Amino acid sequence: MTAESQEIAPQRMTPTRPMYWSIRREIWENRSIYAAPVVTACIMLFGFLISAITLPRRMRLAMGDAGKLHSVVAMPYDTTAGLILVTAFLVGAFYCLDALYGERRDRSILFWKSLPVSDRTTVLAKIAIPLVVLPLFSYALILITQLIILIVNTIVLLGRPSDLAALYQNLKFVQLSIALLYAVVAIALWHAPVYCWLLLVSGWAKRATFLWAVMPFLAIGVFTKIAFGSASFFTFLSDRLVGWFNKAFLVPEKGTHVDPLAALTPGNFFSTSSLWIGLVVAALCLAATIRMRRYREPI
Amino acid sequence: MACIEARGLRKAFGSTIALDGVDFNVEEGRILGIIGPNGAGKSTALHAILGLTPFQGELKVLGRDPWSDRDRLMRDVSFIADVAVIPRGLRVSQALEYVEGVHPRFDRAKAEGFLAKTNIKWTSKVRELSKGMVTQLHLALVMAIDAKLLVLDEPTLGLDILYRKQFYDSLLNDYFDRSRTIVVTTHQVDEIQDVLTDVMFINQGRVVMECGMEEFESRYVEVMVRPENLAAARAFKPMHERQAFGRSILLFDRADRDELAAIGDLRTPGIADLFVAVMGSHGAVQ
Numbered sequence: 147m148t149a150e151s152q153e154i155a156p157q158r159m160t161p162t163r164p165m166y167w168s169i170r171r172e173i174w175e176n177r178s179i180y181a182a183p184v185v186t187a188c189i190m191l192f193g194f195l196i197s198a199i200t201l202p203r204r205m206r207l208a209m210g211d212a213g214k215l216h217s218v219v220a221m222p223y224d225t226t227a228g229l230i231l232v233t234a235f236l237v238g239a240f241y242c243l244d245a246l247y248g249e250r251r252d253r254s255i256l257f258w259k260s261l262p263v264s265d266r267t268t269v270l271a272k273i274a275i276p277l278v279v280l281p282l283f284s285y286a287l288i289l290i291t292q293l294i295i296l297i298v299n300t301i302v303l304l305g306r307p308s309d310l311a312a313l314y315q316n317l318k319f320v321q322l323s324i325a326l327l328y329a330v331v332a333i334a335l336w337h338a339p340v341y342c343w344l345l346l347v348s349g350w351a352k353r354a355t356f357l358w359a360v361m362p363f364l365a366i367g368v369f370t371k372i373a374f375g376s377a378s379f380f381t382f383l384s385d386r387l388v389g390w391f392n393k394a395f396l397v398p399e400k401g402t403h404v405d406p407l408a409a410l411t412p413g414n415f416f417s418t419s420s421l422w423i424g425l426v427v428a429a430l431c432l433a434a435t436i437r438m439r440r441y442r443e444p445i
Numbered sequence: 446m447a448c449i450e451a452r453g454l455r456k457a458f459g460s461t462i463a464l465d466g467v468d469f470n471v472e473e474g475r476i477l478g479i480i481g482p483n484g485a486g487k488s489t490a491l492h493a494i495l496g497l498t499p500f501q502g503e504l505k506v507l508g509r510d511p512w513s514d515r516d517r518l519m520r521d522v523s524f525i526a527d528v529a530v531i532p533r534g535l536r537v538s539q540a541l542e543y544v545e546g547v548h549p550r551f552d553r554a555k556a557e558g559f560l561a562k563t564n565i566k567w568t569s570k571v572r573e574l575s576k577g578m579v580t581q582l583h584l585a586l587v588m589a590i591d592a593k594l595l596v597l598d599e600p601t602l603g604l605d606i607l608y609r610k611q612f613y614d615s616l617l618n619d620y621f622d623r624s625r626t627i628v629v630t631t632h633q634v635d636e637i638q639d640v641l642t643d644v645m646f647i648n649q650g651r652v653v654m655e656c657g658m659e660e661f662e663s664r665y666v667e668v669m670v671r672p673e674n675l676a677a678a679r680a681f682k683p684m685h686e687r688q689a690f691g692r693s694i695l696l697f698d699r700a701d702r703d704e705l706a707a708i709g710d711l712r713t714p715g716i717a718d719l720f721v722a723v724m725g726s727h728g729a730v731q
Contacts, residue, residue, distance in 0.1 A: 163546060163547065164546075164547045166546070167542075167543055167546030167547050168547070170543070170546070171535070171539070171543045174534070174535060174536075174539050174543075175532060175534040175535060176534075249532075252530075252532070252533060253526070253530045254530050254531065254532040254533070255530075256497070256524070256526040256530040257526075257530040257531050257532060257583075258532075259495070259496075259497055259515070259519075260495070260519060260522075260523065260524035260525075260526075261519055261544065261547050261548060262516050262517065262518075262519040262520040262547060262548060262549070263516060263519075263547050264515075264516035265515075265516075267516075440515075441498075441499070443492070443497060443498065
């Protein structure tokens with residue numbers, strides 16, 4: 147029997163092929179994965195192109211105050227990066243919440259399961275969207291957007307050599323883009339348990355995935371606050387969302403700034419125990435999700 | 446070689462028993478129709494065969510355990526579930542590309558050939574297609590897969606008669622050959638009577654009857670009798686009796702055809718009629 151099936155079993159099915167196609171179909175099915183960050187980038191771009199008109203004036207006003215000048219110059223680039231990353235987080239979170247719920251609700255799980263793709267491949271392809279695809283895509287998108295802004299700023303300042311010099315002095319584009327790549331990786335690792343939890347709920351809940359995902363945490367937070375007067379659970383939650391920043395970067399004091407690469411603290415970040423605890427939780431959630439998908443049927 | 450072997454197949458949802466120790470074999474090259482009322486356990490049986498649901502007992506499909514080996518098994522098994530499960534957000538071209546991407550036995554040119562005979566556009570999203578077209582698309586995908594077993598769970602539910610006829614015609618003419626096996630459940634039993642090679646009745650989680658269609662035709666006979674011959678006909682112990690057009694129609698199992706021919710017109714019963722008769726007697730036994 148096995149010999150026979152191997153004999154007929156044809157061609158070119160490398161182990162990574164189902165994974166590759168599973169990721170592609172996720173992107174086909176969920177256009178918000180790229181559409182939402184692109185829309186954000188376009189809005190940013192449009193806004194900063196208009197504000198570039200007043201850049202020479204604003205730079206002149208800030209001349210002499212190094213901190214202020216730096217923030218005038220760097221603000222569009224930081225804001226662009228920040229807002230695109232926030233968009234990517236929201237897209238990733240809502241994607242995860244629907245990823246295993248939607249296929250049961252519209253019964254398409256019966257179609258997916260009728261093809262020779264394992265549950266493990268399917269679940270890993272889904273979690274790869276917020277952990278790999280979205281970070282890389284946002285990174286590329288941010289670089290392109292920042293580059294366009296930089297070109298426009300350069301053109302606006304062409305007639306003023308001193309301002310132009312100040313621009314490039316305050317904006318170390320290459321260093322910024324390296325720091326950004328590091329940030330994107332750090333954020334993905336830091337948020338991994340959040341996405342994996344959302345995916346788990348999406349595979350488990352029969353309805354109201356958002357409530358199931360969020361309410362338990364709110365309930366624990368409110369309970370501990372009322373019963374013990376402790377806000378530590380809420381601190382824990384906010385740390386899980388934004389805590390990557392002060393662990394992966396040196397937070398400059400107000401009004402000062404440091405070189406982008408000098409602000410990176412990977413040693414500190416990778417020795418943070420909550421990073422590793424988070425990754426273990428993420429792995430457990432993922433294992434549970436894979437196991438659960440085997441049992442799942444249309445709702 | 447047996448394509449599907451089930452021994453003591455059992456599945457319960459809480460206190461509801463969907464399959465109650467079912468035994469059956471499906472040989473290679475057969476087209477088996479599984480007939481049963483709603484909630485009889487048909488879909489559960491199919492889902493067990495496809496590795497979609499865990500079960501108790503022994504079940505081998507193409508020599509594999511479907512539950513532990515679903516993704517490998519699906520290289521040799523195709524499945525069309527009731528109404529339109531092709532993801533609605535995909536385009537027709539993407540559906541083809543995806544199946545080509547993940548399925549080692551998918552012949553894209555063949556699928557394109559089938560689609561060319563329909564009104565389905567490449568660029569359409571699945572959500573823009575009518576129910577009939579989605580089924581045509583699914584059939585095109587499935588027929589282009591060189592599978593050994595095709596499982597159809599109410600594949601033509603909600604389609605009009607033209608689409609239903611076309612569906613089974615394509616299946617028989619362009620797909621089926623003696624090396625493939627097809628298992629189908631449907632409520633439109635009589636429409637597929639000529640398509641089937643075997644039939645199995647299932648009720649309350651048990652197989653209540655199974656036989657090949659050749660045996661079916663030689664074994665069961667319906668006799669239309671006038672009222673004056675009714676008493677004589679009843680003497681042959683019909684398994685079921687019903688009224689139509691002022692005559693009685695009696696259904697016999699293994700009766701003497703020559704003697705029956707003397708008291709009325711003989712014909713082969715429809716599967717649906719036999720189903721009603723078997724369910725009736727099955728109910729009476731309990």
